[in-house]
Amino acid sequence: DSGVTQTPKHLITATGQRVTLRCSPRSGDLSVYWYQQSLDQGLQFLIQYYNGEERAKGNILERFSAQQFPDLHSELNLSSLELGDSALYFCASSPGRLNTEAFFGQGTRLTVV
Amino acid sequence: KNQVEQSPQSLIILEGKNCTLQCNYTVSPFSNLRWYKQDTGRGPVSLTIMTFSENTKSNGRYTATLDADTKQSSLHITASQLSDSASYICVVSGPSGGYNKLIFGAGTRLAVHP
Numbered sequence: 001d002s003g004v005t006q007t008p009k010h011l012i013t014a015t016g017q018r019v020t021l022r023c024s025p026r027s028g029d030l031s032v033y034w035y036q037q038s039l040d041q042g043l044q045f046l047i048q049y050y051n052g053e054e055r056a057k058g059n060i061l062e063r064f065s066a067q068q069f070p071d072l073h074s075e076l077n078l079s080s081l082e083l084g085d086s087a088l089y090f091c092a093s094s095p096g097r098l099n100t101e102a103f104f105g106q107g108t109r110l111t112v113v
Numbered sequence: 114k115n116q117v118e119q120s121p122q123s124l125i126i127l128e129g130k131n132c133t134l135q136c137n138y139t140v141s142p143f144s145n146l147r148w149y150k151q152d153t154g155r156g157p158v159s160l161t162i163m164t165f166s167e168n169t170k171s172n173g174r175y176t177a178t179l180d181a182d183t184k185q186s187s188l189h190i191t192a193s194q195l196s197d198s199a200s201y202i203c204v205v206s207g208p209s210g211g212y213n214k215l216i217f218g219a220g221t222r223l224a225v226h227p
Contacts, residue, residue, distance in 0.1 A: 002156065033215065042219035043157070043202065056214060090156055094213060101147065102204075102215060104156035
């Protein structure tokens with residue numbers, strides 16, 4: 001158990017809908033990263049937050065948004081969903097300091113039908 | 114451009130054999146390099162982490178090497194087991210405005226056959 005909790009584990013929704021994925025980082029970790037992994041693909045970096053502030057942005061679509069709350073948990077919002085958004089979405093957390101490790105949650109499997 | 118390239122893309126070996134996975138990177142500045150193991154449908158789990166001054170680090174049957182001059186790393190798996198079947202991901206991090214920036218390789222998919 002990495003200490004990073006993602007909910008829900010599975011999500012099935014229809015095209016055009018909006019969903020929210022939640023991530024609770026390890027206790028004390030200030031950095032949260034979101035990644036998308038489509039079938040048989042590598043991890044694609046979406047966005048990073050550090051202590052509530054957006055720090056880095058990857059290939060995140062405009063239909064997607066995220067935020068990190070004062071209690072450090074984070075939410076990834078996906079809207080106007082398309083079939084191609086079906087993927088595993090991973091959250092990782094780290095203390096945020098250099099040379100520290102990132103720990104991954106078990107992911108949320110999103111299926112858009 | 115900061116990049117991490119892994120080879121081979123996929124690999125099939127027989128149980129009990131050894132194998133070596135490669136990672137080349139162009140990330141600069143450099144903080145550390147990590148190897149993760151990702152079982153299908155699960156989150157990546159860290160195997161090793163090495164900083165600039167470390168040349169080799171072992172974790173059981175996994176041994177990682179780092180040549181910071183040539184910006185190359187390898188992950189050697191000894192006496193492979195069926196449970197080693199997974200994707201192995203090389204991740205390089207570097208400071209960016211005082212925070213860690215992680216650059217992921219695409220991974221090597223390893224299949225160990227009996």
